[in-house]
Amino acid sequence: MSVSPAIAPEAFEKLRTLLDDRFSTNATVLEQHGRDEGHLPMAPPDAVVFPNSTEEVQKVAAICHEHRVPMIPFGVGTSLEGQVIATQGGVSIDLSGMNKILQVNFEDLDARIESGVTRRQLNDYLRDQGLFFPVDPGADATLGGMASTRASGTNAVRYGTMRDNVLGLTVVMADGRLLRTGGRARKSAAGYDLTALFIGSEGTLGIITELNVRLYGREEAISSAVCPFDTLKGAVDTVIETIQMGIPIARIELLDEVQMDAVNRFSNLDYPLRPTLFLEFHGSPMGVKEQAETVGDISRDHGGGDFRWTAQEEDRRALWRARHDVAYACKALRPGGELWATDVCVPISQLADCIVQTRRDIDAANLIAPIVGHVGDGNFHVAMILDTSDEEEMKRAYEFNERLVDRALKMGGTCTGEHGIGIGKREKLVAEHRDAVPVMQAIKQALDPDNLMNPGKLFLDS
Amino acid sequence: MSVSPAIAPEAFEKLRTLLDDRFSTNATVLEQHGRDEGHLPMAPPDAVVFPNSTEEVQKVAAICHEHRVPMIPFGVGTSLEGQVIATQGGVSIDLSGMNKILQVNFEDLDARIESGVTRRQLNDYLRDQGLFFPVDPGADATLGGMASTRASGTNAVRYGTMRDNVLGLTVVMADGRLLRTGGRARKSAAGYDLTALFIGSEGTLGIITELNVRLYGREEAISSAVCPFDTLKGAVDTVIETIQMGIPIARIELLDEVQMDAVNRFSNLDYPLRPTLFLEFHGSPMGVKEQAETVGDISRDHGGGDFRWTAQEEDRRALWRARHDVAYACKALRPGGELWATDVCVPISQLADCIVQTRRDIDAANLIAPIVGHVGDGNFHVAMILDTSDEEEMKRAYEFNERLVDRALKMGGTCTGEHGIGIGKREKLVAEHRDAVPVMQAIKQALDPDNLMNPGKLFLDS
Numbered sequence: 006m007s008v009s010p011a012i013a014p015e016a017f018e019k020l021r022t023l024l025d026d027r028f029s030t031n032a033t034v035l036e037q038h039g040r041d042e043g044h045l046p047m048a049p050p051d052a053v054v055f056p057n058s059t060e061e062v063q064k065v066a067a068i069c070h071e072h073r074v075p076m077i078p079f080g081v082g083t084s085l086e087g088q089v090i091a092t093q094g095g096v097s098i099d100l101s102g103m104n105k106i107l108q109v110n111f112e113d114l115d116a117r118i119e120s121g122v123t124r125r126q127l128n129d130y131l132r133d134q135g136l137f138f139p140v141d142p143g144a145d146a147t148l149g150g151m152a153s154t155r156a157s158g159t160n161a162v163r164y165g166t167m168r169d170n171v172l173g174l175t176v177v178m179a180d181g182r183l184l185r186t187g188g189r190a191r192k193s194a195a196g197y198d199l200t201a202l203f204i205g206s207e208g209t210l211g212i213i214t215e216l217n218v219r220l221y222g223r224e225e226a227i228s229s230a231v232c233p234f235d236t237l238k239g240a241v242d243t244v245i246e247t248i249q250m251g252i253p254i255a256r257i258e259l260l261d262e263v264q265m266d267a268v269n270r271f272s273n274l275d276y277p278l279r280p281t282l283f284l285e286f287h288g289s290p291m292g293v294k295e296q297a298e299t300v301g302d303i304s305r306d307h308g309g310g311d312f313r314w315t316a317q318e319e320d321r322r323a324l325w326r327a328r329h330d331v332a333y334a335c336k337a338l339r340p341g342g343e344l345w346a347t348d349v350c351v352p353i354s355q356l357a358d359c360i361v362q363t364r365r366d367i368d369a370a371n372l373i374a375p376i377v378g379h380v381g382d383g384n385f386h387v388a389m390i391l392d393t394s395d396e397e398e399m400k401r402a403y404e405f406n407e408r409l410v411d412r413a414l415k416m417g418g419t420c421t422g423e424h425g426i427g428i429g430k431r432e433k434l435v436a437e438h439r440d441a442v443p444v445m446q447a448i449k450q451a452l453d454p455d456n457l458m459n460p461g462k463l464f465l466d467s
Numbered sequence: 468m469s470v471s472p473a474i475a476p477e478a479f480e481k482l483r484t485l486l487d488d489r490f491s492t493n494a495t496v497l498e499q500h501g502r503d504e505g506h507l508p509m510a511p512p513d514a515v516v517f518p519n520s521t522e523e524v525q526k527v528a529a530i531c532h533e534h535r536v537p538m539i540p541f542g543v544g545t546s547l548e549g550q551v552i553a554t555q556g557g558v559s560i561d562l563s564g565m566n567k568i569l570q571v572n573f574e575d576l577d578a579r580i581e582s583g584v585t586r587r588q589l590n591d592y593l594r595d596q597g598l599f600f601p602v603d604p605g606a607d608a609t610l611g612g613m614a615s616t617r618a619s620g621t622n623a624v625r626y627g628t629m630r631d632n633v634l635g636l637t638v639v640m641a642d643g644r645l646l647r648t649g650g651r652a653r654k655s656a657a658g659y660d661l662t663a664l665f666i667g668s669e670g671t672l673g674i675i676t677e678l679n680v681r682l683y684g685r686e687e688a689i690s691s692a693v694c695p696f697d698t699l700k701g702a703v704d705t706v707i708e709t710i711q712m713g714i715p716i717a718r719i720e721l722l723d724e725v726q727m728d729a730v731n732r733f734s735n736l737d738y739p740l741r742p743t744l745f746l747e748f749h750g751s752p753m754g755v756k757e758q759a760e761t762v763g764d765i766s767r768d769h770g771g772g773d774f775r776w777t778a779q780e781e782d783r784r785a786l787w788r789a790r791h792d793v794a795y796a797c798k799a800l801r802p803g804g805e806l807w808a809t810d811v812c813v814p815i816s817q818l819a820d821c822i823v824q825t826r827r828d829i830d831a832a833n834l835i836a837p838i839v840g841h842v843g844d845g846n847f848h849v850a851m852i853l854d855t856s857d858e859e860e861m862k863r864a865y866e867f868n869e870r871l872v873d874r875a876l877k878m879g880g881t882c883t884g885e886h887g888i889g890i891g892k893r894e895k896l897v898a899e900h901r902d903a904v905p906v907m908q909a910i911k912q913a914l915d916p917d918n919l920m921n922p923g924k925l926f927l928d929s
Contacts, residue, residue: 110814110816112707112711112814112815112816113814113815113816114710114711115814154656155654155655155656155660156656157654157656161654165631166654168654168660168663169627169631178906182902183902184902184903184906185900185902185903186900186903188879188880188881188899189814189879189880190812190813190814190845190846190879190880190881190884191812191814191815191844191845191846192617192619192623192628192630192812192844192846192881192884192885193617193812193881193883193884194616194617194618194619194667194881194883194884194885194886194887194888195881195882195883195887195888195892195895195896195899195900196667196888196896196900196903196904196907196925197664197667197668197907197910198617198630198660198663198664198666198667199903199906199907201630201660201663201664202659202660202663202664202910204660205656205658205659205660206659221713222711222712222713224713245574248576249574249576249684250684251683251684251686253715288754289754289757291753291754291757292750292751292753292754292757295751295753295754350652350653350654350655351652352572352574352575352577352651352652352653353574353575353653354572354574354575382653382654383652383653384652384653384654417650417651417652418650418651418652419650419652419654419655419656419657420657421655421656421657422652422654422655422656423654423656424656425656425657426656426657426658430657433657434657434658437650437657438647438648438657438658440644440645440646440647441646441647441648441658441661442658444640444646444661444914445658445659445661447913447914448659448664448910448913448914450913451909451910451912451913452906452909452910463658
């Protein structure tokens with residue numbers, strides 16, 4: 006990591022002239038833009054800009070490009086691997102003000118939105134029209150941030166991740182050029198899939214300013230259930246069998262007993278302190294009933310208790326809000342503790358072994374770390390709550406995380422299912438994709454030759 | 468297009484030494500590798516090689532790279548826009564001998580296969596295990612070819628295209644380097660999505676030698692039906708309403724009356740000569756029944772006749788074989804005629820207008836051209852059967868194709884839903900993605916700086 010180059014005074018002046026009070030060097034604002042919700046140390050940018058339009062982003066990029074100033078796209082700062090931390094200084098480009106929903110096409114089930122729209126804002130807007138957007142990471146992230154980290158969430162087992170739900174993008178390149186990728190057709194074989202290239206590129210190739218996203222009609226019937234299990238393995242085996250049978254379950258989430266304790270305390274609930282599945286079924290009334298019966302049979306075979314059902318919309322929302330709030334629930338387990346939420350994803354045949362070994366490892370390492378996961382995809386998180394001032398504890402956490410990733414890679418999995426690489430997993434990207442990293446870097450070099458876009462992220466020597 | 472550089476004699480000798488009788492300069496073999504199933508003129512390579520392993524492909528690439536010889540990856544030659552035609556000479560790399568199914572993981576519903584495996588070979592192999600791979604272009608193409616053109620087919624409305632069903636790739640780069648992309652996890656946020664970049668790159672970035680693909684369990688119940696309509700618009704509106712209601716239909720294909728005539732003649736069937744939908748429902752027995760009833764109601768509202776049902780596997784396979792054979796059925800409409808199958812894809816709200824205007828345009832242009840389409844995705848084909856020696860007719864066909872693509876682009880669609888760009892649609896790629904083509908070319912330049920991989924394809928000035 007190079008030392009932060011102070012922003013060139015001319016660039017400073019040009020940005021202030023362009024944006025007036027939407028250019029800031031206020032220390033509090035800089036600090037707010039120098040951290041995310043992960044465990045990595047804060048590093049402030051030299052300035053923050055708040056553009057209102059794609060055209061303004063183009064002008065900002067052109068100024069930064071001319072003066073070789075690093076640019077860090079910023080949504081609402083909910084990344085977990087340091088993606089928005091300004092380790093090399095530069096200008097943080099805060100897109101949260103670009104939050105217009107530009108167009109909703111009911112007939113085509115798609116929408117065009119600015120990248121600062123958050124997932125809750127979008128779904129609140131769509132609710133009355135009987136539509137929804139399914140990708141739902143824990144935080145109320147912006148859609149631009151979600152695209153940049155290839156975010157996922159509880160619905161991915163049925164509806165896919167950001168990779169599957171973005172039809173096209175508007176991107177401002179490092180030199181201020183405009184790029185439009187994809188389109189509104191549901192499929193296309195026209196040239197390289199630049200949409201997919203930008204999704205998951207973590208701001209290192211350009212600044213996403215608009216998205217075309219897929220929408221879904223709200224299902225006729227939705228039913229959610231909570232089911233406790235005697236053992237972690239029984240819960241995981243239920244998931245595996247459900248997926249293998251091809252049941253189109255909408256959500257199937259595992260919370261271990263430590264996580265259930267955190268959720269009960271934080272959300273004032275009274276679930277049993279056992280490994281528990283949160284499930285949701287979508288479809289026709291008959292289809293939902295049929296799916297629920299089949300999964301009920303499977304879970305009983307694996308030591309599952311009775312399903313506690315929730316069919317009213319308000320109750321369902323409370324249930325999933327509790328699930329989404331696990332990160333905050335975890336933090337509340339240890340007041341003053343800092344969250345380090347790591348994630349891995351493995352082939353589902355390896356999932357039970359991976360989770361059971363990981364639970365044993367956490368206990369042996371004497372860490373406070375609930376396990377929660379989108380287990381239908383083979384993806385799970387370990388939410389370590391740490392005293393960051395305790396060096397010995399931090400060392401144990403670091404070593405545990407190394408072992409977790411190595412375990413997942415040995416099992417044919419990936420070092421991150423949905424949180425991304427950022428700063429925190431750059432070595433692990435090399436471990437997973439040794440041949441591929443040079444190819445990724447050749448693409449980075451081709452599209453951003455001066456390494457101005459979010460430098461220091463994804464690649465060790467950037 | 469530059470004049471073909473004769474293959475360097477040293478390269479010639481090195482390849483022959485490496486491969487012995489799996490290196491060929493036989494005129495018939497060269498001609499077979501200089502054409503595809505589309506309408507563009509044949510141009511033979513200077514030599515054809517038949518490697519048996521990824522390692523051999525690496526050695527072939529290293530030799531070609533050293534001597535600056537163009538390389539054209541070749542599967543079974545079923546592309547439609549000239550993707551395998553050797554317009555700049557060079558070596559055609561025939562991968563059809565690399566057809567081993569390396570591993571099938573029943574628990575994880577995935578498989579690792581060599582890129583010369585064809586879709587029928589794979590599904591024949593999987594049938595006894597109760598599994599299937601859904602992507603099914605008309606021809607019995609290789610999976611490597613299907614990945615390279617981002618192929619799709621009748622099942623895409625439910626199961627997605629190659630983009631959605633490939634988890635990872637093994638690729639030999641232009642200089643012989645090996646690249647592994649993706650992996651076996653169902654999702655990953657680890658770095659740039661190189662898998663998606665290679666899918667649809669039409670052999671211009673490297674040579675795909677192995678794929679990890681997703682598999683699906685065969686559904687408990689499958690039922691197919693054929694339903695004639697009074698009008699083309701009635702059939703299309705039935706599709707639109709079915710998709711908008713979120714019915715998880717597995718296949719919904721439109722054949723216009725001209726196409727039905729061709730299918731009846733070629734496959735010896737007796738369907739009414741009317742715009743017709745071929746449909747298929749997958750799911751539980753109850754779910755299939757429910758879906759079929761709902762779609763039956765929708766079709767009656769739009770002038771649909773009775774559903775002719777086919778539930779026996781053998782009959783269903785015959786029905787879909789007839790659907791898959793439309794290209795050959797079209798050719799049989801006019802013995803000696805050449806097929807020019809073009810495809811576009813539009814937002815579904817525009818589909819009825821686009822197809823009705825296109826039918827009118829075909830008739831006004833006095834062309835023999837059935838319409839058939841994967842209309843659930845907004846994708847349809849026009850299969851022109853032409854006398855290629857009639858210059859005036861070819862001019863009418865060319866102008867019709869221009870108008871068809873322009874119409875689709877004006878409607879927010881794409882110049883190709885699944886056939887790709889190849890040689891035939893390079894100008895249309897620029898029309899559709901003016902800002903994006905330079906970015907695509909920068910990536911091409913970064914990964915294949917000597918422009919050895921399938922030169923002359925995708926980009927006008929390559």
